[in-house]
Amino acid sequence: xxxxxxxxxxxxxxxxxxxxxxxxxxxxxxxxxxxxxxxxxxxxxxxxxxxxxxxxxxxxxxxxxxxxxxxxxxxxxxxxxxxxxxxxxxxxxxxxxxxxxxxxxxxxxxxxxxxxxxxx
Amino acid sequence: xxxxxxxxxxxxxxxxxxxxxxxxxxxxxxxxxxxxxxxxxxxxxxxxxxxxxxxxxxxxxxxxxxxxxxxxxxxxxxxxxxxxxxxxxxxxxxxxxxxxxxxxxxxxxxxxx
Numbered sequence: 001x002x003x004x005x006x007x008x009x010x011x012x013x014x015x016x017x018x019x020x021x022x023x024x025x026x027x028x029x030x031x032x033x034x035x036x037x038x039x040x041x042x043x044x045x046x047x048x049x050x051x052x053x054x055x056x057x058x059x060x061x062x063x064x065x066x067x068x069x070x071x072x073x074x075x076x077x078x079x080x081x082x083x084x085x086x087x088x089x090x091x092x093x094x095x096x097x098x099x100x101x102x103x104x105x106x107x108x109x110x111x112x113x114x115x116x117x118x119x120x
Numbered sequence: 121x122x123x124x125x126x127x128x129x130x131x132x133x134x135x136x137x138x139x140x141x142x143x144x145x146x147x148x149x150x151x152x153x154x155x156x157x158x159x160x161x162x163x164x165x166x167x168x169x170x171x172x173x174x175x176x177x178x179x180x181x182x183x184x185x186x187x188x189x190x191x192x193x194x195x196x197x198x199x200x201x202x203x204x205x206x207x208x209x210x211x212x213x214x215x216x217x218x219x220x221x222x223x224x225x226x227x228x229x230x231x232x233x
Contacts, residue, residue, distance in 0.1 A: 004163070033221075042210065042225040043164075056219050091163060106152045106171045106214075109221065111163035 002026070004112035006092050012118045013082055021077040021115045025094030030072050033109060035091040036061075043091065049075060051097065082119045089114040122147040124213050126224035133201050134232050141196040141227045143211030147218075153194040154212040154221070155185055164210065170194060181205070201231045 005024045013019050025032050034046040045059040049069040060066070064082075069075040079086055093109035123146045133139045145151055155167040168179025175187045185196045194211060211224040 035223075043223040045220050045222070048219055050219070059220070093164075106169065108154060108166040108169055109164075110166070111156075113163045 004092055004094055004110050006090075006112040006115050008115060009113065010116045010118075012120065014120050015084060016081055018078065018080045019082055019117060021079075021090050021092075021117070023075045023077070023092030023094075023112060025073070025075070025092070026110055028072075028096070029094035029110070030097040031095045031107075031109075032069055032075050033093045033095075034067055034075070034077050035093065037089045037091055037114070039088070046077070046090075079117075082117075084119045087117055087119045089116050122151075122213055122215050122218060122220075122222045124211050124222055124224035126209075126211055126227045128227050129225070130228045130230070132230045132232060135203050136200050139198050139201040139205070139229065139231070141209050141211075141229060143194045143196065143224060144192050145194060145211070145213040146192065147213050147215040149216055152214045152216065153185070153187060154214075155179065155183070155194075155196050156210045156212065156223075158208040158210065158226075160207075167196070167209075203231045203233050205229060206231045 007022045030051045032049045035043040037043050047067045048056040064080045067077045091114045093111045095107045095109045125144045153170040156164040157167050158164045167183050168177050170177045170187045178184045183198050185194050187194050208226050208228050210226050212221045214221045
């Protein structure tokens with residue numbers, strides 16, 4: 001059983017360039033999350049997809065950041081006009097959808113290995 | 121708004137000794153609580169979670185955590201630490217109506233041989 005995969009594992013880019021990061025969730029996981037982890041810091045929520053519902057984009061730091069997901073499969077995170085402060089590890093996670101009702105949102109997230117982005 | 125505090129950036133413990141990694145949280149209503157571990161150059165791995173029921177939760181690799189509602193804490197514990205437990209540990213909380221999981225800043229655990 002494959003876990004969450006992310007590509008590329010490392011990306012070095014020049015300031016001002018656009019980058020695209022990819023995430024392949026675990027098959028059957030309807031929820032998908034993107035996080036950013038700066039060096040020595042915790043995880044910063046970016047965006048959340050749940051099935052065909054409108055994504056929760058409340059964590060995106062600026063309009064240079066966007067993400068797409070086709071159905072319940074692959075997601076791409078795009079950063080336009082990259083800045084040096086965008087340098088970080090970008091983590092993707094997926095989880096099963098919890099059944100509706102009292103105990104919603106309790107399923108653990110499974111994380112990919114991350115993409116280390118370095119903006120020169 | 122929900123939040124998590126991990127008051128210790130670094131915890132050192134001798135191999136064979138008990139370990140505790142502290143976590144306190146703030147959330148509206150009852151929480152879902154999680155612990156994750158991150159080994160060097162690897163993604164986060166799920167350790168354990170509290171949903172409801174028994175306050176003492178047992179997880180992977182001999183770890184356990186105790187949910188204390190009055191103190192709003194969810195400390196991670198292990199009776200006897202191993203050198204291989206050395207890693208970065210994250211506590212996370214999610215309110216029952218929240219869509220997001222909020223992570224703490226992490227605690228670096230070092231087990232000394």
